[in-house]
Amino acid sequence: MNTVIRSQLLRFSVGRGQQFRFSTAAANGNDLVIGTVDETLGIAMLTMNRPPANSLSLEMNEAICTSLKTMESNPKIQSVILSSSNPKIFSAGLDVSELVSPHPDRLPKFWNSLQQLYLDLYGSRLAVVAAIQGHAPAAGCFLAMACDYRIMSSGDIGGEGGGDMKKRFVPTIGLNETQLGIAAPPWMGQLLVRTIGFRQAELALAMGTLFPPDRALSIGLVDAIESEQHGAESTIIEGLSELLPSISKDQASNPLMQKAFKQATTFAKIPPHARVASKLVTRQSHIHDMIATRDEDTAHFCGFVTQEAVQKNLIAYVEAMKSKSKKK
Numbered sequence: 001m002n003t004v005i006r007s008q009l010l011r012f013s014v015g016r017g018q019q020f021r022f023s024t025a026a027a028n029g030n031d032l033v034i035g036t037v038d039e040t041l042g043i044a045m046l047t048m049n050r051p052p053a054n055s056l057s058l059e060m061n062e063a064i065c066t067s068l069k070t071m072e073s074n075p076k077i078q079s080v081i082l083s084s085s086n087p088k089i090f091s092a093g094l095d096v097s098e099l100v101s102p103h104p105d106r107l108p109k110f111w112n113s114l115q116q117l118y119l120d121l122y123g124s125r126l127a128v129v130a131a132i133q134g135h136a137p138a139a140g141c142f143l144a145m146a147c148d149y150r151i152m153s154s155g156d157i158g159g160e161g162g163g164d165m166k167k168r169f170v171p172t173i174g175l176n177e178t179q180l181g182i183a184a185p186p187w188m189g190q191l192l193v194r195t196i197g198f199r200q201a202e203l204a205l206a207m208g209t210l211f212p213p214d215r216a217l218s219i220g221l222v223d224a225i226e227s228e229q230h231g232a233e234s235t236i237i238e239g240l241s242e243l244l245p246s247i248s249k250d251q252a253s254n255p256l257m258q259k260a261f262k263q264a265t266t267f268a269k270i271p272p273h274a275r276v277a278s279k280l281v282t283r284q285s286h287i288h289d290m291i292a293t294r295d296e297d298t299a300h301f302c303g304f305v306t307q308e309a310v311q312k313n314l315i316a317y318v319e320a321m322k323s324k325s326k327k328k
């Protein structure tokens with residue numbers, strides 16, 4: 001919450017695998033987002049890096065938007081991989097501390113930053129490939145749905161624990177808002193309808209369902225699933241290692257990341273004008289609807305979240321989350 005973007009862009013250099021970073025005044029000194037670009041291939045990588053869970057605060061939303069816009073402003077870049085520096089969490093959705101006992105001035109600004117993130121990502125001229133290595137609940141799922149292609153980790157043996165007692169790590173994805181005693185905003189819910197169809201979305205929204213990878217694939221919430229068991233050195237793909245930020249270099253032999261890289265490369269080869277025009281055919285009306293109702297949506301959100309009963313639910317949810325985390 002006390003993270004403030006001090007300077008938008010410290011360094012932006014293009015070329016094979018060069019990086020640009022955002023400088024922030026976060027207590028841990030980390031960059032919120034790390035961007036790398038490869039002009040030769042026409043692809044970029046945007047790595048979310050807000051420990052512990054890549055939750056979306058006002059500053060995180062703004063950092064993703066600014067980074068994406070910077071990539072878009074480079075005419076040589078046609079596609080981008082959206083990934084996470086946390087191998088088990090793509091994004092935990094909204095930073096719940098933005099919702100609990102919110103400051104009246106900050107709350108509408110926060111919501112506006114989320115709306116803008118939706119508009120920028122869903123309407124981006126770039127083809128965005130989501131590399132969903134870990135959990136993607138609520139607005140984490142929304143982030144993935146706003147991309148053009150989603151590849152999710154199938155989960156693996158050995159994610160937690162040790163020795164013979166290793167547990168299987170199974171990431172999940174979905175709009176689970178009702179489990180928190182809130183409802184997904186209409187535009188987010190509609191994005192689910194557009195992605196998986198009316199009946200599946202109606203049920204999933206009501207139940208707050210979080211889908212494991214195989215179910216997410218079968219209903220079309222993700223386009224592909226991939227193991228994360230790292231391959232042999234010989235399977236390393238040229239260009240991927242250079243594109244990965246220094247904190248994720250070990251991901252070069254990760255099959256999921258390789259698949260995302262191949263997909264981004266495929267997108268980058270499609271004639272851009274045709275690709276962007278076809279994207280507008282399916283997305284423009286949804287974007288226009290959202291813009292037309294944006295102020296109303298903000299007022300609705302602020303009124304809804306600040307209700308006493310909603311605050312009570314949220315406080316209980318955050319307490320349960322913290323005590324679960326402490327017990328680990």
Ligand SMILES: CC/C=C\C/C=C\C/C=C\CC/C=C/CC(=O)SCCNC(=O)CCNC(=O)[C@H](O)C(C)(C)COP(=O)(O)OP(=O)(O)OC[C@H]1O[C@@H](n2cnc3c(N)ncnc32)[C@H](O)[C@@H]1OP(=O)(O)O
Binds near residue numbers: 089094095140185186
């Ligand atoms: C017609 C409609 C009518 C009305 C609607 C009108 C308006 C709409 C109103 C409201 C809409 C608001 C929309 C909300 C969308 C959201 O995104 S809400 C946020 C939902 N997110 C979640 O529920 C996820 C919660 N987190 C988890 O389930 C797990 O953390 C997760 C599965 C992601 C990972 O599990 P695990 O690996 O076991 O990690 P931990 O649980 O131990 O967590 C690690 C640390 O991360 C912190 N953390 C996790 N999630 C969040 C978060 N969302 N925000 C902030 N912090 C988070 C957690 O506390 C741990 O921190 P610690 O180690 O304790 O410091």
